[in-house]
Amino acid sequence: MNKNQTSKHHQLIIIGAGGSGLMAAVTARDMGIDAAIIERNDRVGKKVLTTGNGRCNITNESTATGTDEAVALSRKYHSNQAGFPLPVLQQFGVRKTIDHFLTLGLPLISLEDGRMYPMSLQAASVLDIFQLALDDRNVPVYFKNIVLDVIYSPNHPRFTIICQTETEEQAVYTSEYLFLCTGGLTAPKTGTDGSGYELAQRLGHTLVHPVPGIVQLKLDYPHLKELSGIKFEGWGHIIVRDDVIRSEYGEILFTDYGISGPPILQLSRKAAFQLAKEESVILSVDLMPGRTEEEVVDFLETRWGVFGHRTVADSFIGIINRKLIPILLKEAGIDQEPHLLCQDLSWKTKKKFYRLLKQWEFKVTDTNSFTNAQTTAGGIDTTELKEGTLESKLVPGLYLAGEVMDVDGDCGGYNLQWAWSSGYVAAKSLANHLSGV
Ligand SMILES: Cc1cc2nc3c(=O)[nH]c(=O)nc-3n(C[C@H](O)[C@H](O)[C@H](O)COP(=O)(O)OP(=O)(O)OC[C@H]3O[C@@H](n4cnc5c(N)ncnc54)[C@H](O)[C@@H]3O)c2cc1C
Structure with missing residues (x-):
């Protein structure tokens, strides 16, 4: 070690003071482990601050009602290894999370769709509570340390962690x-x-190609500028090779680059993985979700019959967003006939309208970038981790928690729930290992 290097040893070193690292540190300390955190930022949980529009959607209690909470909860997660999250969620699910935060001093409240937030409705209070919990337990956090490398040795100490500090001095930490x-x-x-x-890769692990998750979609459509800002309540379906691979319902919003809104964010991971495989991805939207295709045909036929004397454009007033009408006329190829009456509509044009209202298809060209995304789908391959303990099968003493691994959750508090659950379980598993359980 040269004279500019500092060195500290702890039984456990946690790299990252995000949701999972904070939960792991507090839990480990409570179980008698000498834990410390290394964080590149100058404060804990910078990302948590931005979550839930500054309110932090900590978890979601909508799955916590039945007898098998963990099974219901596990359906909100995605991984190449579908069953991987369940044994973690069985150990630390939503109920335990709510109780755990209460013991740390943070009561939660439930708002829309079971989404839970700190009672203060401020993400900052989640971090303040964690910082207080770390202080109470004397857990050191080495801020402004960027981990550059980790060296594993079968001897002791097992891990040597090399960091760059703000003074450009290297800091070296060691841990078991x-x-x-x-x-x-x-x-x-x-x-x-x-x-x-x-x-992780330098330690021998494999990366499942990461793509942005919970993110907006870019569409190839010539009239996006005219559509931008239009919202509607409806279904979105992702279609690949003529198969619908995922559908979601809710408020959808057209933007100047493509499309957004809760259902689109939920669909985005499927679209992103298919695009990464260079598949052609179609988004189909349903503007009349309350009616089947047959009902839409009946409904419009009746309407056009009763109001045969009105223009086609006027026949749509009151049933869809007004701004959509000129674009639908363009899509149906009658925008050059503004005075066309309903009674004069051809069968061919009518069929185009039926299709547009139930299955309006757009080509998805891309997702927005990781900068706009809320989660990463993909990550370190979970087949290389021990189920239910999160310890590496390749490197003894190494555990993973949070978004770094190939597990991502749906929108609605499930990604932070994964951070809490996996952080807790990693710490608990290590404590069990140390006590020979
Ligand atoms: C805008 C936005 C809103 C979101 N809203 C919600 C929400 O309301 N509810 C929800 O459930 N989820 C939400 N998420 C997702 C959720 O925030 C994340 O899934 C979760 O925070 C991941 O926790 P983590 O501990 O795995 O990682 P992170 O919170 O990302 O923490 C990782 C930490 O590691 C540190 N680090 C990384 N590399 C190094 C290194 N080499 N050296 C030192 N330190 C390092 C980073 O600085 C960081 O502090 C949102 C995400 C975003 C971006």
Whole structure:
């Protein structure tokens, strides 16, 4: 070690003071483990601050009603290894999360769709509570340390962690156990630049190609500027090779680059993975979700019969967003006939309208970038981790928690829930291992 290097040893070092790292540190300390955190930022949980529009949607209690909470909860998660999240969620699910935050001093409240937030409705209070919990337990956090490399040795100490500090001096930390809680690639300004993937890969792990999740979609459509700002309540379906691979319902919003809104964010991970495989991806939207195709035909036939004397454009007033009408006319090829009456509509044009209202198809060209995404789909391959403990099968003493691994959740508090659950379980598993359980 040269004279500019500082060195500290802890039983457990946790890289990353995000949701999973904070939960792991507090839990580990409570179980008698000498834990410390290394964080590149100058404060804990920078990303948590931005969550839930500044209110932090901590978890979601809508799955916590039945007898098998964990099974219902596990359906909100995605991974190449579908069953991987369940044993983690069985150990630390929504109920335990609510109780745990209460014991830390943070009561939660439930708002829309079971989404839970801190009672203060301020994300900052989640971090303040964690900082207080770390202080209460004397858990050191080495801020402004960017981990550049981790060296594993079968001897003691097992892990040597090499960091760059703000003074350009290198800091070297050693530990017997290491938790990688470095997050994925989303919102890189909060400290997550994918360096955790590189550290894991250098230790022998494999990366499942990461793509942006919970993100808006870009569409190839010539009239996006005219559509931009239009909202509607409806279905969105992702179609690949003529198969619908996922459908979601809710408020959809056209934007000047494409499309957004809760259902689109939920659909985005499927679209992103297919685009990464260079598949052609279609988004089909249903503007009349309350009616079947047959009912739409009946409804319009009746309407056009009763109001045969009105223009086609006027026949849509009151049933769809007014701004959509000129674009639908364009799509049906009658925008050059503004005075065309309903009674004069051809069968061919009518069929185009039926299709547009139930299955309006758009070509998806891309997702927005990781900068706009809320989560990373993909990550370190979970087949290389022990189920239910999160310890690496390749490197003894290494555990992963949070978004760094190939597990991502739906929108609605499920990604933070994964951070809490996996952070807790990694710490608990290490404590069990140390006590020989
Ligand atoms: C805008 C936005 C809104 C969101 N809203 C919600 C929501 O309301 N509800 C919800 O459930 N989820 C939400 N999410 C997702 C959720 O925030 C993340 O899934 C979760 O925070 C991931 O936790 P983590 O501990 O795995 O990683 P992170 O919180 O990303 O933390 C990783 C930490 O590791 C540090 N780090 C990384 N590499 C290094 C290194 N080499 N050296 C040192 N430190 C390093 C980073 O600085 C960071 O502090 C949102 C995400 C975004 C971007």
